[in-house]
Amino acid sequence: xxxxxxxxxxxxxxxxEIEARAATxxxxxxxxxxxxxxxxxxxxxxxxxxxxxxPGGEPR
Amino acid sequence: MAAPLAFRxxxxxxxxxxxxxxxxxxxLQLAKLRAQLxxxxxxxxxxxxxxxxxxxxxxxxxxxxxxxxxxxLSTKADFLADQEAxxxxxxxxxxxxxxxxxxxxxxxxxxxxxxxxxxSDHDIAIQGYLHLLPWFMAGLRPxxxxxxxxPTGGLTTGGWGPPEGFRIAGATAFHCGGAMSTDAKIDLMxxxxxxxxxxxxxxxxxxxxxxxxRRGIVPAERFPSMRAIHIVAEGYxxxxxxxxxxxxxxxxxxxxxxTQGAGFIATTxxxxxxxDDRERGVMHLLEWINHVEIVDPESGEAVAPGxxxxxxxxxxxxxxxxVLRFATRDRARxxxxxxxxxxxxxxxxEAGTIGRYDDMLKIRGNNVWPLTVDTAVFAEAAVAxxxxxxxxxxxxxxxxxxxxxxxxxxADLGAQGEAALCAxxxxxxxxxxxxxxxxxxxxxxxxxxxxYKARRWTDERKAGLAT
Numbered sequence: 001x002x003x004x005x006x007x008x009x010x011x012x013x014x015x016x017e018i019e020a021r022a023a024t025x026x027x028x029x030x031x032x033x034x035x036x037x038x039x040x041x042x043x044x045x046x047x048x049x050x051x052x053x054x055p056g057g058e059p060r
Numbered sequence: 061m062a063a064p065l066a067f068r069x070x071x072x073x074x075x076x077x078x079x080x081x082x083x084x085x086x087x088l089q090l091a092k093l094r095a096q097l098x099x100x101x102x103x104x105x106x107x108x109x110x111x112x113x114x115x116x117x118x119x120x121x122x123x124x125x126x127x128x129x130x131x132x133l134s135t136k137a138d139f140l141a142d143q144e145a146x147x148x149x150x151x152x153x154x155x156x157x158x159x160x161x162x163x164x165x166x167x168x169x170x171x172x173x174x175x176x177x178x179x180s181d182h183d184i185a186i187q188g189y190l191h192l193l194p195w196f197m198a199g200l201r202p203x204x205x206x207x208x209x210x211p212t213g214g215l216t217t218g219g220w221g222p223p224e225g226f227r228i229a230g231a232t233a234f235h236c237g238g239a240m241s242t243d244a245k246i247d248l249m250x251x252x253x254x255x256x257x258x259x260x261x262x263x264x265x266x267x268x269x270x271x272x273x274r275r276g277i278v279p280a281e282r283f284p285s286m287r288a289i290h291i292v293a294e295g296y297x298x299x300x301x302x303x304x305x306x307x308x309x310x311x312x313x314x315x316x317x318x319t320q321g322a323g324f325i326a327t328t329x330x331x332x333x334x335x336d337d338r339e340r341g342v343m344h345l346l347e348w349i350n351h352v353e354i355v356d357p358e359s360g361e362a363v364a365p366g367x368x369x370x371x372x373x374x375x376x377x378x379x380x381x382x383v384l385r386f387a388t389r390d391r392a393r394x395x396x397x398x399x400x401x402x403x404x405x406x407x408x409x410e411a412g413t414i415g416r417y418d419d420m421l422k423i424r425g426n427n428v429w430p431l432t433v434d435t436a437v438f439a440e441a442a443v444a445x446x447x448x449x450x451x452x453x454x455x456x457x458x459x460x461x462x463x464x465x466x467x468x469x470x471a472d473l474g475a476q477g478e479a480a481l482c483a484x485x486x487x488x489x490x491x492x493x494x495x496x497x498x499x500x501x502x503x504x505x506x507x508x509x510x511x512y513k514a515r516r517w518t519d520e521r522k523a524g525l526a527t
Contacts, residue, residue, distance in 0.1 A: 008072060039161070042181020049182075049377045050189055051073060052088070052348075 012051050019044045071196065077348060082397065082405045088348055090124055092376040097121055100384065104154035106142050107384055110134070128353055128362065133372065133387045136166075140173045149178045155380045165215040166319050177217070177319055177381040184224065186349070186377050187217060190323025191225025193346060197327055198288040198313040200257050202230030205285075207249060209260035209268065210292070211238030211511065217319040218292075222259060225323075231257070237264075238511060242271040249283065256287045262294035262314075263514040269307055270444055274468045280309025288313055288332075293513050295412050295431040297439040298340060301333050314411045316343050316392070320373055320383045325350050326409055329402045333411045342400040342408035349377050354394040354409070357387075357417065365396035370417065371409070391415040421450060421519060424458055426494045430517050433497075436488045437462070442470035442481060445507045448497070451520040458521060460497040462489075465504040473501075 006014060022041035028034055069075045077085070097118035100107040111117065116130045142150035153160070160178035167174070179187065192200075200206070206226055212235045213219045226233035234252075236245050237260075245268065249255050260268065272279055279286065289304075290313045305312050311332040317324035326343035333341040345352045351374040354363050363369035371390045375382040392409035400408060413431065421428045430448070437446050444467040453459040464482070466473065473481065482499035489497050 008076075035161070038159075039181045042161075042183075043185045045182045046185030046189065046377075049186065052076070 008051075012048065015044055015048050015051065019048065074193075074196075077406075078404050080405050085347060085405045086124060089351055089376070092348065093124070093127060093351055093374065094118060094121060096374070096376055096382070096384075099379070100154065100382065104152065104382070106150060106152035106154070107382075109151075110138075110384075124351070127351075127374075127385075128355075131385050133360070133385050134383060135387050136172060136175060136389075139175045143173075143176055149176055149381065153178045153381055155180050160380060162220060163215065164217045164220065164319050167216060175319070179322075179378075180380040183322060183378050183380045184220075185228075187221045187322045188224030188228045190317070190321070190325075190346070190349060191221040192229045194313070194315045194324045194327030195225065195229060195257065195259070195288075195290055197329060198257075198290050198311070198332075199330075200229055200231060200288065204231050204256035204287070205252060205254055206231045206233040206257045206259065207245065207255055208233050208235045209237040209245065209258065209264050217322060218317070221317075221323045226259075242267055242509075243275075246271060246275065246277065250277075253283075254285045255283050256285050258286070258289045260289070260291060261510075261513060262291045262296050263510045265289060265291055265304065266300075266438075266444075267509055267511070269304060270467060272307075278307070280307060284309070286310040290315060290327075291333075292317065295414060295434060297435040298334065298338075298412070299439045299441070301412065302337070303441065305332075305334060314341065314343060316390075316409065316414055318373075318388065318390070320375075320386050320388065321350050322375060322378050325352060325371075325373065328411055329400065329404060331400065331402060335400070340413065341411035342395045343411050344397070344400070344402075344404055344406040344408045347406055350375055352407075353385075354392060363394055365394050365399070365407075368393045389417045391417055419517075421517065423450060423460060423493075423495045428493045428495055432492050433462070433489055434516070436492055437464070437485060439488075440481065440485060442466050442473065444468075444504055445509075446516060447507055448517045449520060450517070460495060462497050462499045463502045463507065464499060465502055465507045471504075 019041065022037060022044050025037040026034065026041045028037055101111065101118050110132060114130065114132045120130060121127045139150060139152060142152050155178065159180045161181050162179040162184050164177040164179060165174040208222050208226060210222055211219060212223050223235055234248060236248060286308055288311050289308060292315050301312055313328045314333045315324040315327040324346065326345045328341045328343050331341055335341050353372040354369040355361060355372055356363055357370040368391055371388045371392050373386045373388055374384050392414050395408040395410055397405050397407045415429050415431045419430050433448060437443055444465045446462055446464045449461045451459055478501040482501065486497055486499050
């Protein structure tokens with residue numbers, strides 16, 4: 001970890017990583033957590049769209 | 061007024077879009093549009109059927125012009141018929157039913173029915189962003205104190221988008237619209253003192269300003285930290301905008317949005333609603349999120365800059381209940397991006413003059429837009445509010461009555477002063493509409509107080525003819 005702010009490309013790469021992990025989390029069987037993880041995933045796909053990385057983000 | 065912020069390049073993410081050439085922006089739009097068309101073709105039976113009926117496949121759309129020429133318009137009636145046939149969301153939903161985490165509905169004020177929009181978590185985040193972005197452009201920054209005067213919650217996008225937008229802005233927001241009286245809101249502002257940003261309908265900002273005047277409070281002096289006010293929903297005269305900026309001591313900004321757009325579709329840049337102290341501002345279209353066409357409603361052809369036309373809307377980032385070439389019935393004047401002078405490549409629509417094709421009143425053969433009368437009436441600094449009534453008089457003729465209420469400081473005009481005001485306004489309205497209207501001044505308490513969108517006009521002609 002460094003204090004250097006991420007570059008634009010690094011931001012997108014980090015979001016992609018989080019997206020993959022959030023997609024895994026959203027398959028969780030616990031109904032208490034499932035909606036929250038889907039919310040997290042939706043937030044990340046929207047951030048990717050906002051960063052211009054993914055036209056028309058799909059909920060997975 | 062507070063010192064201007066450095067708006068351009070305030071965000072690296074936005075700067076990329078601000079510094080694009082027009083050609084680069086259109087290429088981005090086309091890429092996103094083609095991705096959206098592919099997605100709809102694969103997973104949205106409503107649009108698949110519409111495209112198949114028009115004999116268009118996604119790969120046939122090779123340019124934005126192809127899109128305009130080959131893809132048919134969608135209308136409110138199409139959506140209502142789809143919902144009727146496939147309740148409750150219609151086949152237009154396009155995502156799994158259990159992916160819907162927010163339902164938005166249109167207001168139903170057209171009398172035709174309410175469109176239903178099923179939004180996914182992704183869409184809710186985009187809706188929040190489509191509220192944050194205009195406010196960021198107006199100068200809102202993390203940590204600032206906000207008064208949100210638009211009623212929250214309910215079923216409309218306008219009730220859910222703003223709280224989400226302020227939350228992701230990192231702002232400290234008071235969501236007091238609809239929940240508190242105007243005086244209670246002023247008390248809240250006085251209690252917390254440091255307010256930076258207000259979001260309100262045009263009409264409610266007018267009500268709030270009136271209430272402050274009544275209490276002898278000058279916001280430019282009492283709230284010197286105010287950075288911007290962002291208004292929505294209604295047009296206004298330039299005189300009102302200039303006076304409001306002076307009264308508040310900050311820039312006035314405006315956004316145009318709708319449920320179909322999932323939030324704001326256009327917003328003013330740092331110039332605000334008054335450019336160079338004389339020109340109407342430009343609401344720049346956020347064209348990489350919603351593709352916007354301004355077309356002649358009769359011919360369907362794109363209008364030229366400076367001309368008025370109907371706003372036709374296509375979502376590029378929304379997945380649940382998206383719209384594709386939706387004919388909004390909203391009327392706007394197209395402004396080419398070069399005209400603003402801010403340098404952004406985003407085309408725009410004129411601030412302060414958005415109207416509805418549906419609002420038009422046909423009076424003695426003349427097309428009368430409520431906005432035209434609003435602009436004439438509110439150019440008079442003494443007028444606080446008005447309502448209009450179209451009816452059939454005892455002689456069977458169509459007549460129009462306007463009842464005006466005056467602001468607190470002008471309530472002592474006297475009979476002569478009131479008569480002069482009414483005569484002056486009647487002449488101005490006649491010049492702009494070709495309709496002679498009867499005006500009279502009434503006490504302020506006789507007229508309603510509108511907390512969001514003003515509904516100033518009633519048409520009683522059918523009732524009058526029936527009796």
